[in-house]
Amino acid sequence: MQTKPIEMTLRPGLEGVPVTQSSICDIDGAKGNLSYRGYPIGDLTAQSSFLEITYLLIWGELPSPQQLRDFEGEVQMHRRMSFRVRDMMKCFPATGHPMDALQASAASLGLFYSRRAIDKPEYIYDAVVRLIAKIPTMVAAFQLIRKGQDPIQPRDDLAYSANFLYMLTEREPDPLAARILDRCLILHAEHSLNASTFSARVTASTLTDPYAVIASAVGTLAGPLHGGANEDVLAMLEEIGVPEKAGQYLDEAITNKRKIMGFGHREYRVKDPRASILQSLAEELFARFGKDEMYDVAQAVELEASKRLGAKGIYPNVDFYSGLVYRKLGIPRDLFTPVFAISRVAGWLAHWREQLGANRIFRPSQIYTGMKTRKWIPPEERNSSSVD
Numbered sequence: 001m002q003t004k005p006i007e008m009t010l011r012p013g014l015e016g017v018p019v020t021q022s023s024i025c026d027i028d029g030a031k032g033n034l035s036y037r038g039y040p041i042g043d044l045t046a047q048s049s050f051l052e053i054t055y056l057l058i059w060g061e062l063p064s065p066q067q068l069r070d071f072e073g074e075v076q077m078h079r080r081m082s083f084r085v086r087d088m089m090k091c092f093p094a095t096g097h098p099m100d101a102l103q104a105s106a107a108s109l110g111l112f113y114s115r116r117a118i119d120k121p122e123y124i125y126d127a128v129v130r131l132i133a134k135i136p137t138m139v140a141a142f143q144l145i146r147k148g149q150d151p152i153q154p155r156d157d158l159a160y161s162a163n164f165l166y167m168l169t170e171r172e173p174d175p176l177a178a179r180i181l182d183r184c185l186i187l188h189a190e191h192s193l194n195a196s197t198f199s200a201r202v203t204a205s206t207l208t209d210p211y212a213v214i215a216s217a218v219g220t221l222a223g224p225l226h227g228g229a230n231e232d233v234l235a236m237l238e239e240i241g242v243p244e245k246a247g248q249y250l251d252e253a254i255t256n257k258r259k260i261m262g263f264g265h266r267e268y269r270v271k272d273p274r275a276s277i278l279q280s281l282a283e284e285l286f287a288r289f290g291k292d293e294m295y296d297v298a299q300a301v302e303l304e305a306s307k308r309l310g311a312k313g314i315y316p317n318v319d320f321y322s323g324l325v326y327r328k329l330g331i332p333r334d335l336f337t338p339v340f341a342i343s344r345v346a347g348w349l350a351h352w353r354e355q356l357g358a359n360r361i362f363r364p365s366q367i368y369t370g371m372k373t374r375k376w377i378p379p380e381e382r383n384s385s386s387v388d
């Protein structure tokens, strides 16, 4: 068999290297357009629900009313978590990060549903339902457990996002708050081959179970260059304190080569369309429940950053305004990234299914830069020079 010569040019971060084909999500980074399965994100956020979008992303078409009712009903039935997972979570340190708790809890589902039948559509449907249903319950449960309380049971009369806020805050949420959270979940549900989705696809390509796929993606999302940036944005705004100090803060950060959190994106050269929608959701919430004092600082940072970084195509990304929305919804800061994960599970599962449909295990190559063949040295002849 003749093999094609393999190009050995190093592309750090795989920038611009296509590694798969996908029909799930399309990004036009120059124009700032984003669509899921061909539907513009603005239309979906205004008119749809998170579960409907989950269905669209995973199965490729908007569900019929009956399909949606069935899917919502199944998800509702599987929202409860085993007492074993709850008891396991009680052993987690209360000071641990909720993303670590989520990663461990998601992975533990593989122990309970270990029969792997990824070639069966029923197995895929059940796994999707279970993960979409249980991830929010796990996030809310850890929040109560770390405060020394027992998690509360999901409420069957509440829809997906309202129920999550109820399990988290122990209060039935205002309908506007629940609707805005649902719209945030739609916005965060999918974004092509970002780091966590790539992790999900790499893990999926080994044909392991979907719980391992989601657990690996959660671990990847947690980093500050990815989903974890939403926590850091609020810390940055608070450090700046007042709008007048935004310019000075940015000058110092740029001089010292520090990244401005919530800015920049590998795909976008203009403002991330999700940031614009999140900003308007924040304003909707502020009009009803009062303004977050950091909003003026955020706007000043956006203005000053556009003067300094706009020429390089660095503008607010999805993480810039999401924290202000989540804080107004009563979500604690270290749960911002877990809330992102609740939503992104939909995209990860869509990619899991797509990967299984045309699988080839991911096994890239490397350019070796280490030593060539060396002679083994007996311990007594070695120097004690330090290693990194």
Ligand code: CMC
Pocket: 013, 194, 224, 225, 226, 227, 228, 229, 258, 259, 260, 261, 262, 263, 264, 265, 266, 309, 312, 314, 317, 318, 319
């Ligand atoms: N602040 C200041 N300069 C920046 C920023 C920023 N936030 N982002 C990129 N740059 C500069 C960077 O210093 C570099 O400049 P130069 O060419 O002069 O050395 C240039 O832009 C290219 O940066 P890069 O880091 O090589 O770009 P990338 O495509 O590898 O990184 C990124 C993309 C999102 C990791 C990066 O923009 C970043 O670190 N942003 C801050 C963290 C953040 O907000 N992450 C959330 C990303 S969006 C949602 C998500 O993925 O969850």
